[in-house]
Amino acid sequence: MLLRDNERNAPITNDTLRAQVMRSITGWLDSTSLAQRPQAQTDLNAAAHVFSADYQQLKQDVGIMGGCWEIDIKGDTVCSNSDFLTVGLETYAYTGGAHPNTYRTLLSFDRHTGQPLHLTDFVSDTTGLLPMVEQAFRDKQGVRSDQSLEDEGYFLRDGRFFLPENVAAGRDGLIFYYNPYEIAAYALGP
Structure with missing residues (x-):
């Protein structure tokens, strides 16, 4: 394209x-x-x-x-x-x-x-953004705030949630997209 x-x-x-x-x-x-x-x-x-x-x-x-x-x-x-x-x-x-x-x-x-x-062209406070993205991720995956993401099979970096490689502008705001193996095994999907 x-x-x-x-x-x-x-x-x-x-x-x-x-x-x-x-x-x-x-x-x-x-x-x-x-x-x-x-x-x-x-x-x-x-x-x-x-x-x-x-x-x-x-x-x-x-x-x-x-x-x-x-x-x-x-x-x-x-x-x-x-x-x-x-x-x-x-x-x-x-x-x-x-x-x-x-x-x-x-x-x-x-x-x-x-x-x-890039992300910093849209958001100046990426540190403040992280908890919002984590909560949206948990909501989408059905993982409560009191549950460990690692115990549920997700990969974290040094035990911490992280933003995906893919962040882009979308129609209704930013898109955060985790590819297979980026945060979870292939079987869990993107």
């Missing part, structure tokens, strides 16, 4: 989107293979070649047990107004194992500059 070239600041936004797609792809590549072909970090065709070569090597090593591999990335507009644009990238990847992996990347952009927006 890219902006039309005639849209204001499209090149800046599109460069960020392209870079994020490349990070989504290269995150699944074998680090040794990637080191041998560093152009795969910025060139989609080179990345596809490394992905295919890694699969062929695994298939040669383990035969049919290697299964099929795939990566699918889709982008769509989450929210758009005169001040900001939020895009969601949905990545599905299967490279063997018990289940595929899915994750979502949310990116907000300033419509006037094309630059990416």
Whole structure:
């Protein structure tokens, strides 16, 4: 998903989107293979070649047990107004194992500059925000305030709740999205 070239600041936004797609792809590549072909970090065709070569090597090593591999990335507009644009990238990847992996990347952009927006562009007191997000998380997951999140199977950082990697502007305020394995096991979902 890219902006039309005639849209204001499209090149800046599109460069960020392209870079994020490349990070989504290269995150699944074998680090040794990637080191041998560093152009795969910025060139989609080179990345596809490394992905295919890694699969062929695994298939040669383990035969049919290697299964099929795939990566699918889709982008769509989450929210758009005169001040900001939020895009969601949905990545599905299967490279063997018990289940595929899915994750979502949310990116907000300033419509006037094309630059990416971050949490601190929307909220100055992130420390004060944390208890509000934790309570909303507990409400959504059905975990009472007197219950330990860790005892309920959630991952905390040094025993403390944390904000997700994905924070973006939405229609009704900020979106806080935890991907699988970020705060809980895959089985608990996003």
